[in-house]
C-alpha cells in the first residue's frame with residue numbers, strides 16, 4: 001500500500017464496520033455499539049486505502065469548549081510507519097479547534113504523541129474480571145431522571161469540563177447510582193454495556209470509601225459478571241479492585257497538550273474514567 005493512495009475522509013456511520021475490524025486487530029474489546037456511542041459524541045476522520053477499506057481511524061470528543069479527548073487512534077498494521085498516524089493527528093487538531101487536548105496513550109502511541117507536544121499527566125490502570133460475590137453497600141441509591149441536572153453539575157466540577165453530552169449518552173444506555181447526603185448528591189457512578197461485559201465509570205466521589213460503595217453497589221447486583229474499571233493510579237483503589245476480582249490487565253498514560261502545571265493538576269474526585277478512550 002502506497003502512502004499516496006491513502007485518503008482521509010470524515011468518519012461516518014458507514015465506516016464503523018471497518019473501524020471494528022481495526023480495533024479487533026489490536027485486541028481492543030469495542031463492539032460496533034461502542035464505536036457508535038463514541039462516534040455519536042465525536043467528530044473524526046478515517047483513512048481509506050485504494051480499495052476504500054478503512055486503514056486508519058481517529059475520533060475527537062469535545063467536552064463543550066473546555067477540552068477534547070483524542071481517541072480511537074488506529075492505523076492498520078500494514079500501513080504503519082509511513083506518516084499516516086501523524087496525518088490523522090493533524091486532522092484531529094483541526095477538528096478540535098482551540099480546545100486543550102487530552103488522551104490516554106498506549107505504548108505504541110506514546111512516541112507519536114510526544115513528538116506532537118503531549119506531556120504525561122498520570123497513569124491509567126485498566127482493571128477487569130469476573131467480580132466476586134459481594135454484600136450490597138449501604139447508602140447508595142439508583143438515580144432518577146430528575147437527578148441528571150445535579151449529576152451533570154457535580155461531574156463538571158470534578159472533571160473540570162462540560163460532559164453533559166457524555167452523560168446524556170450514558171443515560172440512554174446505562175444505569176446511574178448515587179450517594180445523597182442532606183439532600184445533595186455527593187457522588188455518582190454509571191454502569192453500561194461495553195466490550196466483553198460492562199464498564200463502571202465515570203465514578204465521581206469525595207473519597208475512596210464512597211467510590212468503592214458505588215462500584216460495590218453495581219458489583220453486588222452482578223456476582224460473577226465480567227466488569228471493567230479504568231482508574232488513575234493516584235486514586236488508591238486499584239488494590240481493592242483486584243480483591244473483588246477486577247485485576248490489573250493493562251492501561252495507559254494520560255497525556256495533555258498543552259501541558260498542565262504538573263501532576264498536582266490531577267482530578268482528585270475522578271475515581272474512574274468513562275473508559276480510556278473517553279476519559
Ligand SMILES: CC(C)(COP(=O)(O)OP(=O)(O)OC[C@H]1O[C@@H](n2cnc3c(N)ncnc32)[C@H](O)[C@@H]1OP(=O)(O)O)[C@@H](O)C(=O)NCCC(=O)NCCS
Pocket residue numbers: 026072073074075076079080081082083084085086087104105106107108109111112115
Ligand atoms: C500509534 C499508531 C497509530 C502510529 O501510526 P503510524 O502510522 O505508524 O505513525 P506514523 O508513521 O505517522 O509515525 C508518527 C511518528 O511517530 C514515530 N513513531 C511511530 N511509532 C513509533 C515507535 N513504535 N517507536 C518510535 N517512534 C515511533 C514515527 O517515527 C513518526 O515520527 P516522524 O513523524 O517524526 O517521522 C500505530 O502504531 C497504531 O495504530 N498502533 C496500534 C493502536 C494504538 O495503540 N494506537 C494508539 C492509541 S492511544
